[in-house]
Amino acid sequence: MKKIMFAVLFVSGFSGAAIAQSSATLYGVVDEGFMVSTNANGSRQFALASGTDSGSRWGLKGVEDLGGGASALFTLENGFNSNTGALGQNGTLFGRQAFVGLSSKTLGTVILGRQYPTGYDFVGPFSAGGDWAGTGAGYGAHPGDLDNLDGTYRTNNTVKYKSPSFSGASFGAMYSFGGVAGNMTRNEVYSLGAGYANGPVAFGAGYTFVKNPNYSFYGDKANDSTTASNMSGPVFSGYATAGSQQIAALGASYKFGAATLSAVYSNTKFSNLGSTAVAGLTTSAFGGEAVFNVYEVSGKYSVTPALQVAGAYAYTRGASMLGKSGAKYNQVDLGADYSLSRRTDLYVLGFYQMASGHDSTGGNAVASIAFATPSSSNRQLVVVTGIRHKF
Numbered sequence: 001m002k003k004i005m006f007a008v009l010f011v012s013g014f015s016g017a018a019i020a021q022s023s024a025t026l027y028g029v030v031d032e033g034f035m036v037s038t039n040a041n042g043s044r045q046f047a048l049a050s051g052t053d054s055g056s057r058w059g060l061k062g063v064e065d066l067g068g069g070a071s072a073l074f075t076l077e078n079g080f081n082s083n084t085g086a087l088g089q090n091g092t093l094f095g096r097q098a099f100v101g102l103s104s105k106t107l108g109t110v111i112l113g114r115q116y117p118t119g120y121d122f123v124g125p126f127s128a129g130g131d132w133a134g135t136g137a138g139y140g141a142h143p144g145d146l147d148n149l150d151g152t153y154r155t156n157n158t159v160k161y162k163s164p165s166f167s168g169a170s171f172g173a174m175y176s177f178g179g180v181a182g183n184m185t186r187n188e189v190y191s192l193g194a195g196y197a198n199g200p201v202a203f204g205a206g207y208t209f210v211k212n213p214n215y216s217f218y219g220d221k222a223n224d225s226t227t228a229s230n231m232s233g234p235v236f237s238g239y240a241t242a243g244s245q246q247i248a249a250l251g252a253s254y255k256f257g258a259a260t261l262s263a264v265y266s267n268t269k270f271s272n273l274g275s276t277a278v279a280g281l282t283t284s285a286f287g288g289e290a291v292f293n294v295y296e297v298s299g300k301y302s303v304t305p306a307l308q309v310a311g312a313y314a315y316t317r318g319a320s321m322l323g324k325s326g327a328k329y330n331q332v333d334l335g336a337d338y339s340l341s342r343r344t345d346l347y348v349l350g351f352y353q354m355a356s357g358h359d360s361t362g363g364n365a366v367a368s369i370a371f372a373t374p375s376s377s378n379r380q381l382v383v384v385t386g387i388r389h390k391f
Contacts, residue, residue: 021065026391028058031136032082033347033386039367042376050082051136052384053337053347057088057096069105089154090221097154108163115158116151118172119206119247122193124149126204126251127264128298128312129370133333138371139351139382140333142294143316144235145370147247147266148208152371155189156220168198178216187216203252212276213245228279235318235327235368236270238360239290241281243272258302266294290326290360291319298333306339324358327365348385354378 035049050056059077066072077096079088089095094114101111116124124130129150133140141150160174171194178187188211195204210217218240219230229240249266271289298312312333318326331353339345355365355378367380374380 022063024060024062026058026060029054029056029388029390030082031056031386031388033384035382035384037369037372038381039375039377039379040373045373048083049137049384049386050084051079051088052134052139052349052386053132053136053388054390055079055088055096055136056082059096066102071103072101073103073109073111074100087222091223092221095154095221099158099160101160105164108161111160113158114154114156115160115174116154117148117189117191117206117208118160118162118174118193119191119208119249120148120151121162121172121206122195122204123206123249123251123264123266124151126202126253126262127296128262128310128314128333131262131298132300132308132310132335132337133298133312134335134349134351134384137384139349139369139384140312141370142266142296142314143327143329143331143353143368143370144233146236146292146316147249147268147294149249149251149264149266150370153217154220155191155217158189169196170194176216178211185211187212189216200255201253204250206247206249208245208247210245210247211243213242213270214240214276214278217245225279229281233368233370234359234361234363234366234374235329236290236292236360238281238362239270239273240278241274241276242270242290243275245270259299260301261299262297264294264296264298266292268292268294290321293317308337310335310337318357318359321358321360322362324362327355327357327359329365329368330354331369343390345388346386347388349383351382353380 031051031054033049033052035047037045057079061075064072075097076094079096099111099113103109127149129141138150145152155176157177162172163170174191176189180186191208193206224230231237231240246269251264253262269291294316296314300310302308314331316329320326335349337347351369353367353369355367357365359365367375369382372382
Protein backbone atom coordinates (compact mmCIF):
# COMPACT_ATOMS: atom_id res chain seq x y z
CA MET A 1 0.00 0.00 0.00
CA LYS A 2 2.85 2.41 0.82
CA LYS A 3 4.47 1.72 -2.53
CA ILE A 4 1.19 2.38 -4.33
CA MET A 5 0.61 5.66 -2.45
CA PHE A 6 4.19 6.78 -3.17
CA ALA A 7 3.70 6.10 -6.88
CA VAL A 8 0.46 8.09 -6.92
CA LEU A 9 2.08 11.04 -5.11
CA PHE A 10 5.15 10.89 -7.38
CA VAL A 11 3.05 11.03 -10.56
CA SER A 12 0.79 13.71 -9.10
CA GLY A 13 3.78 15.88 -8.35
CA PHE A 14 4.56 16.14 -12.05
CA SER A 15 1.11 16.06 -13.66
CA GLY A 16 -1.43 16.92 -10.95
CA ALA A 17 -1.58 20.60 -11.87
CA ALA A 18 -2.27 19.86 -15.52
CA ILE A 19 -4.95 17.33 -14.60
CA ALA A 20 -6.63 19.73 -12.20
CA GLN A 21 -6.62 22.59 -14.71
CA SER A 22 -7.87 20.70 -17.76
CA SER A 23 -11.22 19.12 -18.52
CA ALA A 24 -13.04 17.31 -21.30
CA THR A 25 -16.79 16.74 -21.25
CA LEU A 26 -19.06 14.40 -23.16
CA TYR A 27 -22.56 15.86 -23.47
CA GLY A 28 -25.68 15.54 -25.58
CA VAL A 29 -29.43 15.61 -26.09
CA VAL A 30 -31.84 12.92 -27.26
CA ASP A 31 -35.19 14.45 -28.26
CA GLU A 32 -38.06 12.44 -29.73
CA GLY A 33 -41.68 13.37 -30.34
CA PHE A 34 -44.90 12.54 -32.16
CA MET A 35 -45.92 15.04 -34.84
CA VAL A 36 -49.25 15.70 -36.56
CA SER A 37 -49.61 18.03 -39.56
CA THR A 38 -53.08 18.94 -40.83
CA ASN A 39 -51.82 19.48 -44.38
CA ALA A 40 -48.55 18.06 -45.71
CA ASN A 41 -48.81 18.62 -49.47
CA GLY A 42 -52.53 17.90 -49.32
CA SER A 43 -52.56 15.02 -46.84
CA ARG A 44 -52.73 14.70 -43.08
CA GLN A 45 -49.41 13.48 -41.69
CA PHE A 46 -48.59 11.46 -38.55
CA ALA A 47 -44.92 10.84 -37.83
CA LEU A 48 -42.20 10.49 -35.24
CA ALA A 49 -40.12 13.65 -35.14
CA SER A 50 -36.50 13.66 -34.00
CA GLY A 51 -35.09 16.68 -32.22
CA THR A 52 -38.14 18.94 -32.18
CA ASP A 53 -37.47 21.04 -29.08
CA SER A 54 -33.69 20.59 -29.21
CA GLY A 55 -31.79 18.96 -32.06
CA SER A 56 -30.60 15.49 -31.01
CA ARG A 57 -26.83 15.63 -30.62
CA TRP A 58 -23.74 14.44 -28.85
CA GLY A 59 -20.53 16.34 -28.43
CA LEU A 60 -17.14 16.72 -26.81
CA LYS A 61 -15.87 19.97 -25.36
CA GLY A 62 -12.77 20.76 -23.40
CA VAL A 63 -10.84 23.55 -21.71
CA GLU A 64 -7.17 23.72 -20.74
CA ASP A 65 -5.98 26.41 -18.34
CA LEU A 66 -2.85 28.04 -19.79
CA GLY A 67 -2.31 30.36 -16.84
CA GLY A 68 -2.58 34.11 -16.56
CA GLY A 69 -6.32 34.05 -17.24
CA ALA A 70 -5.84 32.34 -20.63
CA SER A 71 -7.17 28.98 -21.75
CA ALA A 72 -7.39 26.76 -24.81
CA LEU A 73 -10.76 25.32 -25.77
CA PHE A 74 -12.44 23.09 -28.32
CA THR A 75 -15.89 21.78 -29.26
CA LEU A 76 -16.89 18.91 -31.57
CA GLU A 77 -20.68 18.56 -31.86
CA ASN A 78 -22.51 15.95 -33.94
CA GLY A 79 -26.18 16.11 -34.91
CA PHE A 80 -28.17 12.93 -35.57
CA ASN A 81 -31.67 11.67 -36.26
CA SER A 82 -32.85 9.65 -33.27
CA ASN A 83 -35.50 7.93 -35.43
CA THR A 84 -32.90 6.27 -37.65
CA GLY A 85 -29.49 7.00 -36.18
CA ALA A 86 -28.50 8.80 -39.38
CA LEU A 87 -26.13 11.76 -39.38
CA GLY A 88 -27.72 15.18 -39.25
CA GLN A 89 -26.73 18.30 -41.21
CA ASN A 90 -26.93 16.32 -44.48
CA GLY A 91 -24.27 13.78 -43.61
CA THR A 92 -21.75 16.05 -41.89
CA LEU A 93 -20.03 14.24 -39.00
CA PHE A 94 -19.64 17.30 -36.76
CA GLY A 95 -22.19 19.39 -38.63
CA ARG A 96 -23.45 21.35 -35.63
CA GLN A 97 -20.07 22.74 -34.53
CA ALA A 98 -16.36 21.96 -34.83
CA PHE A 99 -13.84 24.50 -33.57
CA VAL A 100 -10.71 25.15 -31.50
CA GLY A 101 -9.41 28.39 -30.05
CA LEU A 102 -7.96 30.52 -27.29
CA SER A 103 -9.74 32.54 -24.62
CA SER A 104 -8.60 35.33 -22.30
CA LYS A 105 -10.60 36.81 -19.45
CA THR A 106 -9.39 40.29 -20.40
CA LEU A 107 -8.94 40.09 -24.20
CA GLY A 108 -11.83 37.86 -25.29
CA THR A 109 -12.07 34.64 -27.29
CA VAL A 110 -10.87 33.67 -30.77
CA ILE A 111 -12.04 30.37 -32.26
CA LEU A 112 -11.54 28.72 -35.67
CA GLY A 113 -13.70 26.13 -37.46
CA ARG A 114 -17.38 25.48 -38.23
CA GLN A 115 -19.56 27.80 -36.16
CA TYR A 116 -22.77 29.81 -35.83
CA PRO A 117 -22.71 33.31 -37.37
CA THR A 118 -22.17 36.11 -34.85
CA GLY A 119 -25.50 37.72 -35.80
CA TYR A 120 -27.32 34.60 -34.58
CA ASP A 121 -25.34 34.54 -31.31
CA PHE A 122 -26.54 38.01 -30.32
CA VAL A 123 -30.15 38.02 -31.62
CA GLY A 124 -31.27 34.39 -31.98
CA PRO A 125 -31.99 33.80 -28.27
CA PHE A 126 -34.61 36.60 -28.30
CA SER A 127 -36.73 34.84 -30.96
CA ALA A 128 -39.25 32.16 -30.02
CA GLY A 129 -37.76 29.81 -32.62
CA GLY A 130 -34.29 30.31 -31.21
CA ASP A 131 -35.42 29.82 -27.62
CA TRP A 132 -38.37 27.47 -26.95
CA ALA A 133 -40.61 27.08 -30.04
CA GLY A 134 -39.40 23.88 -31.69
CA THR A 135 -35.83 25.07 -31.83
CA GLY A 136 -34.48 21.68 -32.91
CA ALA A 137 -36.85 20.94 -35.79
CA GLY A 138 -37.19 24.62 -36.65
CA TYR A 139 -41.01 24.68 -36.73
CA GLY A 140 -41.08 27.90 -34.72
CA ALA A 141 -38.52 29.64 -36.93
CA HIS A 142 -39.53 32.41 -39.28
CA PRO A 143 -40.48 30.91 -42.70
CA GLY A 144 -37.59 28.76 -43.92
CA ASP A 145 -35.50 30.30 -41.12
CA LEU A 146 -34.77 32.99 -43.70
CA ASP A 147 -33.13 35.25 -41.09
CA ASN A 148 -31.29 32.34 -39.40
CA LEU A 149 -32.49 33.33 -35.94
CA ASP A 150 -33.12 29.64 -35.25
CA GLY A 151 -29.45 28.95 -36.07
CA THR A 152 -30.19 26.41 -38.81
CA TYR A 153 -27.29 27.55 -40.98
CA ARG A 154 -23.67 27.52 -39.79
CA THR A 155 -20.51 28.72 -41.51
CA ASN A 156 -17.40 26.76 -42.50
CA ASN A 157 -13.76 27.94 -42.51
CA THR A 158 -14.56 30.61 -39.93
CA VAL A 159 -12.44 32.86 -37.69
CA LYS A 160 -14.56 34.29 -34.89
CA TYR A 161 -13.95 36.76 -32.07
CA LYS A 162 -16.10 37.58 -29.03
CA SER A 163 -15.20 40.21 -26.48
CA PRO A 164 -15.38 39.79 -22.72
CA SER A 165 -18.32 41.41 -20.96
CA PHE A 166 -17.95 45.08 -20.06
CA SER A 167 -20.55 45.61 -17.33
CA GLY A 168 -23.03 43.56 -19.34
CA ALA A 169 -22.06 44.81 -22.81
CA SER A 170 -20.22 42.66 -25.37
CA PHE A 171 -19.55 42.50 -29.10
CA GLY A 172 -18.21 40.08 -31.68
CA ALA A 173 -17.31 39.49 -35.31
CA MET A 174 -16.53 36.60 -37.64
CA TYR A 175 -15.23 35.97 -41.15
CA SER A 176 -15.67 32.81 -43.22
CA PHE A 177 -13.17 32.20 -46.01
CA GLY A 178 -14.82 31.09 -49.26
CA GLY A 179 -11.96 28.75 -50.10
CA VAL A 180 -12.10 29.43 -53.85
CA ALA A 181 -8.62 29.71 -55.37
CA GLY A 182 -8.04 32.99 -57.15
CA ASN A 183 -11.26 34.58 -55.85
CA MET A 184 -10.96 35.78 -52.27
CA THR A 185 -14.55 37.01 -51.92
CA ARG A 186 -16.51 34.19 -53.59
CA ASN A 187 -18.57 32.25 -51.01
CA GLU A 188 -17.35 34.49 -48.18
CA VAL A 189 -19.49 35.21 -45.11
CA TYR A 190 -18.98 37.85 -42.46
CA SER A 191 -21.09 38.71 -39.43
CA LEU A 192 -21.10 41.32 -36.66
CA GLY A 193 -23.03 41.57 -33.41
CA ALA A 194 -23.34 43.42 -30.12
CA GLY A 195 -25.49 43.02 -27.05
CA TYR A 196 -26.22 44.01 -23.49
CA ALA A 197 -27.62 42.04 -20.57
CA ASN A 198 -27.93 43.38 -17.05
CA GLY A 199 -30.68 42.57 -14.59
CA PRO A 200 -34.10 42.23 -16.22
CA VAL A 201 -33.10 44.01 -19.46
CA ALA A 202 -31.34 42.48 -22.46
CA PHE A 203 -31.00 43.40 -26.11
CA GLY A 204 -28.88 42.51 -29.11
CA ALA A 205 -28.18 43.48 -32.71
CA GLY A 206 -26.62 41.49 -35.53
CA TYR A 207 -25.68 41.77 -39.19
CA THR A 208 -24.66 38.96 -41.55
CA PHE A 209 -23.48 39.24 -45.16
CA VAL A 210 -23.32 36.11 -47.31
CA LYS A 211 -21.78 35.91 -50.80
CA ASN A 212 -23.26 33.26 -53.14
CA PRO A 213 -25.61 31.99 -50.39
CA ASN A 214 -26.83 28.91 -52.27
CA TYR A 215 -23.36 27.38 -51.91
CA SER A 216 -21.67 29.19 -49.00
CA PHE A 217 -24.59 29.26 -46.51
CA TYR A 218 -27.21 26.72 -47.58
CA GLY A 219 -24.82 24.36 -49.36
CA ASP A 220 -21.88 23.98 -46.95
CA LYS A 221 -22.60 20.46 -45.69
CA ALA A 222 -21.09 17.11 -46.71
CA ASN A 223 -23.74 15.98 -49.19
CA ASP A 224 -24.92 19.38 -50.47
CA SER A 225 -24.74 20.14 -54.17
CA THR A 226 -21.99 22.25 -55.70
CA THR A 227 -24.04 22.95 -58.84
CA ALA A 228 -27.79 22.64 -58.06
CA SER A 229 -30.07 24.43 -55.59
CA ASN A 230 -29.57 23.83 -51.88
CA MET A 231 -32.40 26.19 -50.90
CA SER A 232 -35.56 24.19 -50.26
CA GLY A 233 -39.19 25.24 -49.74
CA PRO A 234 -41.27 27.78 -51.63
CA VAL A 235 -40.56 30.75 -49.34
CA PHE A 236 -37.19 31.67 -50.90
CA SER A 237 -35.99 28.72 -53.02
CA GLY A 238 -36.70 30.75 -56.16
CA TYR A 239 -33.93 33.14 -55.10
CA ALA A 240 -31.11 30.57 -55.16
CA THR A 241 -29.38 32.51 -57.96
CA ALA A 242 -28.81 35.50 -55.63
CA GLY A 243 -25.31 36.92 -55.64
CA SER A 244 -25.57 37.83 -51.95
CA GLN A 245 -27.80 37.74 -48.89
CA GLN A 246 -27.90 40.25 -46.05
CA ILE A 247 -29.55 39.77 -42.66
CA ALA A 248 -29.98 42.62 -40.18
CA ALA A 249 -31.76 41.86 -36.91
CA LEU A 250 -32.62 43.39 -33.54
CA GLY A 251 -33.90 41.67 -30.41
CA ALA A 252 -34.81 42.66 -26.87
CA SER A 253 -36.35 41.16 -23.75
CA TYR A 254 -37.55 42.25 -20.34
CA LYS A 255 -38.02 39.93 -17.39
CA PHE A 256 -40.33 40.68 -14.50
CA GLY A 257 -40.90 38.01 -11.90
CA ALA A 258 -41.66 34.68 -13.53
CA ALA A 259 -42.49 36.24 -16.92
CA THR A 260 -40.29 37.29 -19.85
CA LEU A 261 -41.46 39.38 -22.81
CA SER A 262 -39.41 39.52 -26.02
CA ALA A 263 -39.52 41.27 -29.39
CA VAL A 264 -37.57 40.73 -32.61
CA TYR A 265 -37.27 42.52 -35.95
CA SER A 266 -35.30 41.26 -38.94
CA ASN A 267 -34.69 42.39 -42.51
CA THR A 268 -33.43 39.81 -45.01
CA LYS A 269 -32.40 40.78 -48.53
CA PHE A 270 -31.46 38.51 -51.46
CA SER A 271 -29.56 40.75 -53.90
CA ASN A 272 -28.25 40.50 -57.48
CA LEU A 273 -30.75 37.78 -58.39
CA GLY A 274 -29.64 35.84 -61.44
CA SER A 275 -25.91 36.41 -60.88
CA THR A 276 -25.08 32.94 -59.47
CA ALA A 277 -25.41 29.95 -61.80
CA VAL A 278 -27.62 27.20 -60.36
CA ALA A 279 -28.43 24.07 -62.38
CA GLY A 280 -32.13 23.75 -63.10
CA LEU A 281 -32.92 27.42 -62.49
CA THR A 282 -33.23 30.11 -65.14
CA THR A 283 -30.99 32.91 -63.98
CA SER A 284 -33.12 35.50 -65.78
CA ALA A 285 -36.32 34.49 -63.99
CA PHE A 286 -35.75 37.20 -61.38
CA GLY A 287 -33.63 40.31 -61.29
CA GLY A 288 -32.83 42.93 -58.69
CA GLU A 289 -33.50 41.93 -55.13
CA ALA A 290 -36.07 40.24 -52.88
CA VAL A 291 -36.68 41.60 -49.39
CA PHE A 292 -38.39 40.13 -46.32
CA ASN A 293 -39.30 41.93 -43.11
CA VAL A 294 -40.18 39.96 -39.97
CA TYR A 295 -41.83 41.25 -36.78
CA GLU A 296 -42.25 39.01 -33.74
CA VAL A 297 -43.48 39.34 -30.17
CA SER A 298 -43.36 36.50 -27.64
CA GLY A 299 -43.68 35.73 -23.98
CA LYS A 300 -43.02 32.90 -21.56
CA TYR A 301 -44.13 32.33 -17.99
CA SER A 302 -42.96 29.90 -15.31
CA VAL A 303 -46.15 28.68 -13.67
CA THR A 304 -44.07 26.59 -11.27
CA PRO A 305 -40.33 25.81 -11.20
CA ALA A 306 -41.16 22.70 -13.26
CA LEU A 307 -43.82 24.06 -15.65
CA GLN A 308 -43.32 26.76 -18.29
CA VAL A 309 -45.89 28.00 -20.83
CA ALA A 310 -45.12 30.26 -23.79
CA GLY A 311 -46.63 31.90 -26.85
CA ALA A 312 -45.50 33.95 -29.86
CA TYR A 313 -46.84 35.76 -32.92
CA ALA A 314 -44.72 36.49 -36.00
CA TYR A 315 -45.58 38.41 -39.17
CA THR A 316 -43.39 37.99 -42.26
CA ARG A 317 -43.83 40.25 -45.29
CA GLY A 318 -42.11 39.68 -48.62
CA ALA A 319 -41.69 42.45 -51.19
CA SER A 320 -43.51 42.36 -54.54
CA MET A 321 -41.77 40.55 -57.41
CA LEU A 322 -42.45 40.70 -61.16
CA GLY A 323 -45.56 42.79 -60.58
CA LYS A 324 -47.04 40.27 -58.14
CA SER A 325 -47.74 40.94 -54.48
CA GLY A 326 -45.16 39.42 -52.15
CA ALA A 327 -45.92 36.60 -49.76
CA LYS A 328 -47.20 37.30 -46.27
CA TYR A 329 -47.05 34.76 -43.47
CA ASN A 330 -48.85 35.03 -40.12
CA GLN A 331 -47.75 32.44 -37.55
CA VAL A 332 -48.78 31.69 -33.97
CA ASP A 333 -46.71 29.38 -31.73
CA LEU A 334 -47.83 27.95 -28.38
CA GLY A 335 -45.98 25.64 -26.04
CA ALA A 336 -45.76 24.06 -22.61
CA ASP A 337 -42.81 22.28 -21.02
CA TYR A 338 -42.79 20.20 -17.84
CA SER A 339 -39.54 19.09 -16.20
CA LEU A 340 -39.53 15.62 -14.69
CA SER A 341 -35.98 16.22 -13.44
CA ARG A 342 -33.02 18.48 -14.15
CA ARG A 343 -32.24 16.47 -17.28
CA THR A 344 -35.58 15.13 -18.54
CA ASP A 345 -38.68 17.04 -19.64
CA LEU A 346 -41.95 16.57 -21.52
CA TYR A 347 -43.32 19.14 -23.97
CA VAL A 348 -46.23 19.94 -26.25
CA LEU A 349 -45.91 22.52 -29.04
CA GLY A 350 -48.38 23.88 -31.58
CA PHE A 351 -47.67 25.96 -34.72
CA TYR A 352 -50.32 27.55 -36.93
CA GLN A 353 -49.57 29.50 -40.11
CA MET A 354 -51.68 31.36 -42.67
CA ALA A 355 -50.18 32.62 -45.96
CA SER A 356 -51.25 35.04 -48.69
CA GLY A 357 -49.75 36.74 -51.76
CA HIS A 358 -47.15 35.12 -54.04
CA ASP A 359 -44.00 33.26 -53.03
CA SER A 360 -40.56 32.89 -54.64
CA THR A 361 -41.85 30.34 -57.16
CA GLY A 362 -44.22 32.94 -58.59
CA GLY A 363 -47.30 30.96 -57.53
CA ASN A 364 -49.86 31.60 -54.82
CA ALA A 365 -48.18 31.40 -51.43
CA VAL A 366 -48.97 28.27 -49.43
CA ALA A 367 -48.51 27.83 -45.69
CA SER A 368 -44.99 26.57 -45.11
CA ILE A 369 -44.09 26.09 -41.46
CA ALA A 370 -40.30 25.98 -41.44
CA PHE A 371 -38.90 22.51 -42.20
CA ALA A 372 -42.30 20.82 -42.21
CA THR A 373 -43.69 19.58 -45.54
CA PRO A 374 -45.43 22.64 -47.08
CA SER A 375 -49.22 22.73 -47.19
CA SER A 376 -51.22 22.54 -50.40
CA SER A 377 -53.36 25.46 -49.18
CA ASN A 378 -52.74 28.74 -47.38
CA ARG A 379 -53.22 27.22 -43.91
CA GLN A 380 -51.30 24.67 -41.87
CA LEU A 381 -51.25 23.39 -38.28
CA VAL A 382 -48.43 21.30 -36.82
CA VAL A 383 -48.62 19.85 -33.28
CA VAL A 384 -45.80 17.94 -31.57
CA THR A 385 -45.61 16.27 -28.18
CA GLY A 386 -42.36 14.73 -27.05
CA ILE A 387 -39.70 13.92 -24.49
CA ARG A 388 -36.19 15.36 -24.21
CA HIS A 389 -33.28 13.98 -22.21
CA LYS A 390 -29.99 15.81 -21.69
CA PHE A 391 -26.76 14.16 -20.60
